[in-house]
Amino acid sequence: MSQLTLLLVFIGAGLATFLIRLSFIAVEGRVRLPSWFRTALQFVPAAMLSALIAPDLLMRDGHVDIGPGNARLVAGLVAIVIAARTRSIGWTIAGGMGTLIALTYLLNHALK
Incomplete structure (x- = not known):
């Protein structure tokens, strides 16, 4: 093109x-x-955001992965809890990303 x-x-x-x-x-x-x-x-903004985020949290390598080995799902759930408790975008992003980085490291390096 x-x-x-x-x-x-x-x-x-x-x-x-x-x-x-x-x-x-x-x-x-x-x-x-x-x-x-x-x-x-x-409800359009929440529906659009959910449609964009849900597949990334629930799918891994083309298959549905709902379990503790899915670092993105666990980090997403942690972020949801933080958002519900604090109502802070900054804490939600920091907590979710921190959890994702820590779990990814543990799953890829420390537990192998």
């Missing part, structure tokens, strides 16, 4: 994303959206 083609794809994708997002902003106030639709929109 040439650089010009790639540039056009990026511009097209950016423009499409911009127009989709603009459509909701432009119609706000002019069109009365049903209350069920506005309520459903509140």
Whole structure:
């Protein structure tokens, strides 16, 4: 694929994303959206984040891995607990990453 083609794809994708997002902003106030639709929109960010993160936590080497040997899953669960208790993004990231680094080291080096 040439650089010009790639540039056009990026511009097209950016423009499409911009127009989709603009459509909701432009119609706000002019069109009365049903209350069920506005309520459903509140859950879009959490649903999107879950859809992006869940496969990375639950899958390892192309297979579902739900167990203590899955460092990403354990670190994700630790991060969830920290987030629920502290409501702090910084502590959540630090605790989750610290757990992931420690477990990865233990599983790859210390336990072998």
